[in-house]
Amino acid sequence: MSGADDIYDARIKTLAAQAETLGPVDHAACRHEADNFLCGDRMAVEVDLDGNRVKAVGGKVRGCLLTRAAAALLSQVAPGLERADLQGGIKQVEALMADGTPATGAWEGLNAFTPVHGAKHRHDCVLLPFQALAACLDQTGPRDG
Amino acid sequence: MLSLRDQFPSLASGLAGTYLDNAATTQAAGxxxxxxxxxxxxxxxxxxxxxxxxxxxxxxxxxxxxxxxxxxxxxxxxxxxxxxxxxxxxxxxxxxxxxxxxxxxxxxxxxxxxxxxxxxxxxxxxxxxxxxxxxxxxxxxxxxxxxxxxxxxxxxxxxxxxxxxxxxxxxxxxxxxxxxxxxxxxxxxxxxxxxxxxxxxxxxxxxxxxxxxxxxxxxxxxxxxxxxxxxxxxxxxxxxxxxxxxxxxxxxxxxxxxxxxxxxxxxxxxxxxxxxxxxxxxxxxxGLEWPEIRAHEQVLLGMLMERFADRDRVTVIGPGATAKRLPILSFTIAGVHPHDICELMGARGVALRGGHHCAQPLMDRLGVAATTRASLALYNIPSDIEAFTAALDETLEVLA
Structure with missing residues (x-):
């Protein structure tokens, strides 16, 4: 077993399999499609908002196991969170990739991606759904509660 | 006289491993x-x-x-x-x-x-x-x-x-x-x-x-x-x-x-x-004998394609082994992304390339988002194909 094998642990594989259920949301407040510059993988994110509260995150993912796993986790964690919590999730995944800072709170599940921190060439695979989310939220602008 | 492979220092030293990414970059001649x-x-x-x-x-x-x-x-x-x-x-x-x-x-x-x-x-x-x-x-x-x-x-x-x-x-x-x-x-x-x-x-x-x-x-x-x-x-x-x-x-x-x-x-x-x-x-x-080298490359390509023949999930993208072609072989494996294959194969010393290969319109035409590519050159040898096969087996086990 090599170090690279650690990336593909059971939690990641389980999450990736769950990406199969991703689909469009009913009333998308925003939609954004992002490409991974490295490989051309693609993630379309849609967010359904009720005011500042997230009703659903969906979309379509065409990507590697890591991208699919990250997309699945995003869609599972986001419902019920506030917009600010999504922004917090984006910051947490960026910090996890950049320096291995463990994720906390609602985003604790991101820690499944901790082995990817040591594989810089794969960071964008994990970040892609969150980059698409950030661009998607930028379209809606901040709202008062 | 040096063998052909020995004329490439990174291969002679073993540092390049099983190098099958020649369509991206070949190893430099000594x-x-x-x-x-x-x-x-x-x-x-x-x-x-x-x-x-x-x-x-x-x-x-x-x-x-x-x-x-x-x-x-x-x-x-x-x-x-x-x-x-x-x-x-x-x-x-x-x-x-x-x-x-x-x-x-x-x-x-x-x-x-x-x-x-x-x-x-x-x-x-x-x-x-x-x-x-x-x-x-x-x-x-x-x-x-x-x-x-x-x-x-x-x-x-x-x-x-x-x-x-x-x-x-x-x-x-x-x-x-x-x-x-x-x-x-x-x-x-x-x-x-x-x-x-x-x-x-x-x-x-x-x-x-x-x-x-x-x-x-x-x-x-x-x-x-x-x-x-x-x-x-x-x-x-x-x-x-x-x-x-x-x-x-x-x-x-x-x-x-x-x-x-x-x-x-x-x-x-x-x-x-x-x-x-x-x-x-x-x-x-x-100064090389190209008819011999091309025949050698063709034999290795045939070996590589034979390894795929009994794998149901593998689809070769492109012409068959005997067609007018170079030993550049793209393939997909159902349910497995090329970058995941390349990551794990790379960790096992086999250099492959995965992705769209800077040919996205061709990918669209062929109906694939990405492929894994093994590309051979004059210095590859049969043991490279064996190493590829063994690493692929291990990779698919990890991803199962």
Whole structure:
């Protein structure tokens, strides 16, 4: 077993399999499609908002196991969170990739991606759904509660 | 005498591992590295202008490299060889230089299977000059559909730009047939030979093309060097791409009179060391027994494809083993992403490439988002195929 094998642990594989259920949301407040510059993988994110509260995150993912796993986790964690919590999730995944800072709170599940921190060439695979989310939220602008 | 494999230091040392990413970059020949080191340590000077011995020797070494590339490409006149920084740069040079003579509404035909390097420069020209781009479709195996070519050519067609061999499928284009059709209608042909050049000398005269581009790092030479070959008459008629020193006859504040080709297209100090290294690679390749090497590559390709034959989930993208093709093999495995394969294979010492291979329109045509690619070169051996197979088995176990 090599170090690279650690990336593909059971939690990641389980999450990736769950990406199969991703689909469009009913009333998308925003939609954004992002490409991974490295490989051309693609993630379309849609967010359904009720005011500042997230009703659903969906979309379509065409990507590697890591991208699919990250997309699945995003869609599972986001419902019920506030917009600010999504922004917090984006910051947490960026910090996890950049320096291995463990994720906390609602985003604790991101820690499944901790082995990817040591594989810089794969960071964008994990970040892609969150980059698409950030661009998607930028379209809606901040709202008062 | 060194074996062929021993002439590549990174392979002889084992440091390159099981190297099957030759379509991206081949390993450098020891002869190329040695000639560059010799130049840098005992012959370094600028070229073209200096008249002290070190400079004249440097110029001679540089021009000898040009002559070696001319021989490798089957060109009679070394002055038809222009050094650039890459094959991409060579195509961009043509897009600017040849493109400067085009008018809005003139047409360029590009292949559907092209590398982005042979698509994007023409799109930039289209957007700048108003030329019209048309696409020559490929068939299900990735071969350009020459039956469609005649119907695409009109009185406004000025250029056909096609690859000699696909970096995705390995399919080899019948360039001579393309040139036959084009010549009859007064249309120029540019051939992207980046992949082909690693698999033996080229004969531009027999092909009948007008432009041919190659790159050093895909033919066992250094990075940072490429070549544009073009017919002398075509180069003579072309405007320069970049301006600067070394490419002029006379400069005043009113005007500049340009030097003749190839110097007109080599503004500034060229990549001298890399050109000399590429010349050494060309000399090495010219001395090899290519019928034997091609047969060897074909045997290894057949072995690789046999390993796939009994795997239900594997789909080979491109032609069969016996078709007119290079040993560049793309494949998909159902339910497994190429980058996950490449990550785990890489960790097991097998260098592969996954992704769209800078050929996204071809990916769309073939109905795949990405492929995994194993590409062979003259120095690969049967044990590389065995290592590939063992690593693939382990990889699929990890991903199960």
């Amino acid at each position: 002869a190329s590295l040695a000639r560059m080191a010799s130049f840098e340590t005992g012959g370094r000077a600028n070229v073209k202008r200096g008249i002290y011995p070190l400079a004249t020797q440097a110029t001679a070494a540089f021009e000898n490299a040009r002559a070696a590339l001319a021989r490798y490409l089957g060109a009679e006149n070394p002055n038809e060889v222009v050094f650039t920084s890459s094959a991409t740069a060579a195509i961009n040079l043509v897009a600017h230089g040849f493109g400067a003579g085009l008018s809005p509404g003139d047409e360029i035909i590009i292949g559907e299977g092209e590398h982005h390097a042979n698509i994007v420069p023409w799109q930039i020209l289209r957007d700048r000059a108003g030329v019209v781009l048309k696409v020559l479709p490929v068939d299900d195996e990735g071969y350009p559909r020459l039956d469609a070519l005649d119907g695409l050519i009109t009185a406004r067609t000025r250029l056909i730009a096609v690859t000699h061999a696909s970096n995705v499928t390995g399919a080899v284009t019948d360039v001579a047939a393309v040139c036959d059709i084009a010549r009859g209608k007064g249309v120029r042909v540019l051939v992207d030979g980046a992949q082909m050049a690693a698999h033996g000398p080229v004969d531009v005269a027999t092909l009948g093309c007008d432009f041919y581009v190659v790159t050093g790092h895909k033919m066992f030479g250094p990075t940072g060097i490429g070549v544009l070959w073009a017919r002398a008459a075509v180069l003579d008629a072309m405007a320069p791409f970049m301006g600067g020193g070394e490419m002029i006859r006379r400069v005043t504040f009113d005007e500049t009179i340009f030097a003749p080709p190839p110097h007109r297209f080599e503004a500034g100090t060229p990549p001298i060391t890399q050109a000399i290294g590429l010349g050494a690679a060309a000399d090495l390749l010219l």
